[in-house]
Amino acid sequence: MGIHERKQREKEQRRKQIMEAAKTVFSAKGFNRATMEEIAGEAELSPGTLYLYFKNKEELHTSLSINILQHLTEQMIAFVHDKNLDAMEKLMALKDVFIKVYEYDAMVLINLFHLQSGETLKNLSGPVLNEIKETSADAIGAITAIVQEGIDQGVFVERHPVALADIIWATYSGVVLWVDSKRLLNNEKDFVIQTLETAFELIAIGLTQSDKP
Amino acid sequence: MGIHERKQREKEQRRKQIMEAAKTVFSAKGFNRATMEEIAGEAELSPGTLYLYFKNKEELHTSLSINILQHLTEQMIAFVHDKNLDAMEKLMALKDVFIKVYEYDAMVLINLFHLQSGETLKNLSGPVLNEIKETSADAIGAITAIVQEGIDQGVFVERHPVALADIIWATYSGVVLWVDSKRLLNNEKDFVIQTLETAFELIAIGLTQSDKP
Amino acid sequence: MGIHERKQREKEQRRKQIMEAAKTVFSAKGFNRATMEEIAGEAELSPGTLYLYFKNKEELHTSLSINILQHLTEQMIAFVHDKNLDAMEKLMALKDVFIKVYEYDAMVLINLFHLQSGETLKNLSGPVLNEIKETSADAIGAITAIVQEGIDQGVFVERHPVALADIIWATYSGVVLWVDSKRLLNNEKDFVIQTLETAFELIAIGLTQSDKP
Amino acid sequence: MGIHERKQREKEQRRKQIMEAAKTVFSAKGFNRATMEEIAGEAELSPGTLYLYFKNKEELHTSLSINILQHLTEQMIAFVHDKNLDAMEKLMALKDVFIKVYEYDAMVLINLFHLQSGETLKNLSGPVLNEIKETSADAIGAITAIVQEGIDQGVFVERHPVALADIIWATYSGVVLWVDSKRLLNNEKDFVIQTLETAFELIAIGLTQSDKP
DNA sequence: AATGAATGAGGGTTCATTCAT
DNA sequence: CATGAATGAACCCTCATTCAT
Incomplete structure (x- = not known):
């Protein structure tokens, strides 16, 4: 053995x-x-x-994305069940994980978000596709759990938690993709992290405040 | 003649x-x-x-994206200077434009957001690249103007307007890409518009409320 | 009319x-x-x-060559029948024509000599091919006439006049092609004319002297 | 190993x-x-x-030419340093090599001489171009050495040895190209070798005799 | 006669993939 | 297991030529 x-x-x-x-x-x-x-x-x-x-070039490429997605998901799940944190603290921990993963490997993360593309998705083999589906369901599930907890605790206002989780995830991917491409287009400095910080401020407010008066 | x-x-x-x-x-x-x-x-x-x-396949492909980006930008600019709308109304008008453009041609819009990819961006010829840069600068500029106006009017809290514009744009692209890919992955119905509505609610709250208490 | x-x-x-x-x-x-x-x-x-x-690209290209070949031949024929010149003077006149034509349009002349290539020759249409055959026969004929006259006059030693004409023509084309390509290879000055002068000295000696002792 | x-x-x-x-x-x-x-x-x-x-079609084509040029050059160099031959014998040996190589592969030789064309030359990659330059410099160098030796020995009259080498090489290429094309044009027998023999007779005389009297 | 937009056959080249060693 | 030479299908793009106007 x-x-x-x-x-x-x-x-x-x-x-x-x-x-x-x-x-x-x-x-x-x-x-x-x-x-x-x-x-x-x-x-x-x-x-x-x-x-x-x-098996082939495509699956080698996709493996990179799956890898980081699993890594990301593991970390998110890690503190979802942490009894010592309230919902808002978990949200901030989520942001920190997002930033840490971005810092760890920006390029593969960008690559992951581009996987959300019909062209790529359509050409994947069943098993690989399933792995992606499951892992990304886990990721969204973790975010949903946090949001749900916040609602249950009365900290977050009541909205459809999955939609909120999707928005948080989408904001993450959108900021990473867009701010990174701005960097390429204009030879700018990398503002992804600052922008993520501001984005999460907005999200936190949006989640806690009921509505514009 | x-x-x-x-x-x-x-x-x-x-x-x-x-x-x-x-x-x-x-x-x-x-x-x-x-x-x-x-x-x-x-x-x-x-x-x-x-x-x-x-000139070649790549530029034909890119032309599709540029086209919709210009279309989108034109519409955004149209109401930025509208004296009859206050900042919040303009923000809602922005959301409506985003939704209308998505409904008009989802596929090309997704294509546009994927253009924000290093691979594609790096291989474009100078003139085409410039057209993209300029048009996307116009687009962000229009959003920035709305945010700035809101801040000036005391309706939005004071934050860096460009960062906010980036976040709004990033949220748009993130939601479109992610929710569309969820549709593909899970054979779901198309929830992009509902998700965008919810996302803009959050954004509106985030922009108007100063901070979590 | x-x-x-x-x-x-x-x-x-x-x-x-x-x-x-x-x-x-x-x-x-x-x-x-x-x-x-x-x-x-x-x-x-x-x-x-x-x-x-x-008719097509090839014949346009070939027309350039035919043109200069006719031009060259006309001038050669002009003094072949000149009663005021002896054979050696005619040979020198020939050299002068060669040089003058080279100076007039080196590129087209080089082009003409490259026409002496199987690839090009094989793809020409009948009429064009005939025009080339006839004109180049005239050219060689003119040189042959000069050589023959020299032999008849006892100025040149007796050898096969056509072979001699071929050698003269071949030397002309060889010098033009080779020395021009040396210019290209080594960024040299243009030595075609000097080389032609020396070549004709050798030819003149070779034609008049019977043999190495 | x-x-x-x-x-x-x-x-x-x-x-x-x-x-x-x-x-x-x-x-x-x-x-x-x-x-x-x-x-x-x-x-x-x-x-x-x-x-x-x-690397591509062009370099495959050119390789054929370089090959025969190297082959030719090697043989020429072989007897340049042969102490048992005087200059005139070396000149005759040169002619024999020329003829042998022509007999060995006429088509590739013709191809080589056509390489002396701007069009082809301009499109070659650096390394290949260098190989051609060096090998053809060696070839001309070998002929020059023979001519120089003849002059030093007082067998050949004093003229610029490089020019003479160029003329010899040019005569070789000119005769091969022109007489071969005559063959194609007129469906003649192959007279290249006879013409080369005659050409070298003339060259030998031209090199040894000082001038027309 | 002149145009010039459209044609479409054709070929060089790349590169993911295989398989004999 | 590892190799890497060989494969060969696939595709972008060019450009000589045509023909309706």
């Missing part, structure tokens, strides 16, 4: 090595202009080897 | 004809899987003709 | 105008990279018009 | 296989009408494979 386990770990190790290389190349070239040969070169492997670990 | 003008109009007509066909094909296949030959067929023209009107 | 003649002259005029433009463009781009559209633009005509005067 | 060497040899083998096929196809169709697909078919390989060994 020692042998079997080591094999398993080596295999996992290779996958990571490839995904790391893929991240670098996709990041520099974008999906279309990146070639499997270049990724293989970056990973110091041969092209053929990539196909032992990933 | 009659001749010259008619020629001009015919040329404009052809561009539209091609863009219409391109929209159909890109919409059905996505950028990569769409072929110029198929677009030409859809437009009942020969492949070569496409290149008389668009 | 006045009308008919004027029409005729105008037509001739247009051909020249097109050939002039073609010369410019072929010269700058080479045959393959030159486009009919660009030639039309240079001639301030539309692409379609070119086809009223030349 | 055995493995590495064999791989190397196999690779070299493939290049030859492709060049052989290319020679056949270019020879039959000329550069423009030859297609990569046809060459691949002739080599019993797939089109893609060609691009593993040659």
